[in-house]
Amino acid sequence: MxxxxxxxxxxxxxxxxxxxxxxxxxxxxxxxxxxxxxxxxxxxxxxxxxxxxxxxxxxxxxxxxxxxxxxxxxxxxxxxxxxxxxxxxxxxxxxxxxxxxxxxxxxxxxxxxxxxxxQLKDGTLPLLMPMSEVAGRMASQVGAHYLEKSQNGRGILLGGVPGVSPGAVVILGAGIVGTNAAKMAMGLGAQVTMIDINQRRLVYIDDVFNGRIITMSSTEHNIRQAVKYADLLIGSVLIPGAKAPQLVTADMIPTMKPGSVVVDVAIDQGGCIETSKPTTHLKPTYMVDGVLHYGVTNMPGAVxxxxxxxxxxxxxxxxxxxxxxxxxxxxxxxxxxxxxxxxxxxxxxxxxxxxxxxxxxxxxxxx
Structure with missing residues (x-):
């Protein structure tokens, strides 16, 4: 051929x-x-x-x-x-x-x-997995960068220092992207919260991370409360082939802290945050209600x-x-x-x- x-x-x-x-x-x-x-x-x-x-x-x-x-x-x-x-x-x-x-x-x-x-019979998405791993790891890395004051962020060091609290990272979705984002965020020393609809997945996350990650069931109430304290909000929700559900609504964004950062990895499928829109590596971010949004549709293309x-x-x-x-x-x-x-x-x-x-x-x- x-x-x-x-x-x-x-x-x-x-x-x-x-x-x-x-x-x-x-x-x-x-x-x-x-x-x-x-x-x-x-x-x-x-x-x-x-x-x-x-x-x-x-x-x-x-x-x-x-x-x-x-x-x-x-x-x-x-x-x-x-x-x-x-x-x-x-x-x-x-x-x-x-x-x-x-x-x-x-x-x-x-x-x-x-x-x-x-898709394999067990539900695994073998060709999405490698780029999900890259995008997930990049999400925390990118978020940490844009939290810098010079990038219009809050001026937060995710890992904090002795005597100063670490930054709070909230991750929507505990799949491949979310898990890899959590690995990187924890490696930076951040406080990490993961939210997912699948209780079995949350049990798995709690087990593999030895209880060091806060896990929460995906309800509107829990999401609404979590975004309020997030310095970095990472969207990593996926329904194979379908448009991503918008779990964070536009009215939740003004409740976030000024200068906090949103990285919506689900943007390829429409985004799971209502205020997200596609951006490019040339102009990756924009501001909504004082919250910096990153919506690059081909994140792994940066590496x-x-x-x-x-x-x-x-x-x-x-x-x-x-x-x-x-x-x-x-x-x-x-x-x-x-x-x-x-x-x-x-x-x-x-x-x-x-x-x-x-x-x-x-x-x-x-x-």
Missing amino acids: IIGVPKEVKTLENRIALTPGCTQTLVRRGHTVLIERNAGTGSGITDEEFQKAGAKLVSAEEAWGAELVVKVKEPIPDEFQYLRKEQILFTYLHLANDRPLTEAMLHSGCTGIAYETV PRTSTFALTNQTIPYILKLAEQGVDAVRNDDALLPGLNTYNGTLTCHAVGDAFGMKSVAPEDIL
Whole structure:
């Protein structure tokens, strides 16, 4: 199969969907790999490295012309022209927060398989996990930075010092993002509170952190009280493929302390904080009611080398299956099946259909 890897064009997105090692594996299996020139430079990977691995260097149009197109981030409007019926697109799509892209995918007839909805039988999201780990760890790191007075924050050192209380970090969601955010926040010496709807998960968090994290059930009352004392509020709520529920309402934000910081990692799926909106690495923050908000939609793109290798470690087995079997791989793989979001002009993800009031069918009913 011919596999194309276009250069990412989202603002300051420096990840790439294949490494030279992955490329070599595909080429040795008899596949042709087309890499857009300079696509890997942001991750510290040169064109020469890809050539040595057996890739052909091409233009963006040629990369998009491949049978299987592998990316990191969803296509932006300038790329919609490349979508077509004979194409399999394998990338993060986040369609539930992007109606124009959803409509473009459906209009083109493209087969869209979303990293974030590939799911194992036990509920694990193997292709979302590595970037969730990166984003979670970054959330505390970013939040600590923006709490500095020079960044319009409260002037709080999260870890405090002897004789001065540490900062308070409140994390909504105790999944992969939330757990990794908690690890980093605790490492900085902060006081950490985690809120989740799943009691079993809270028991797990209490166990692995030896009771050093405050755990709370996710109710409106508990959230409303917790945001009042938070210096840093991290949103990490996820419903696979669906628009994130807005757990923090706009009227809660003025109750927060002036100069406190919100980092909404769920922004790719619409955000779990009502006042959140998408931002970029060029202009990452904005102020609402005296609270600094950070809503960058591609946080791991700030550490592209780490993120590229972490992501491709997980995606390459699925890329190999798609390269060797085409759409049949989706039929034959229980994890890839829920990853199918669009097929031949039909929406195949119920969560996206629910977000936009659009008709959808189950993947198994259309393949």
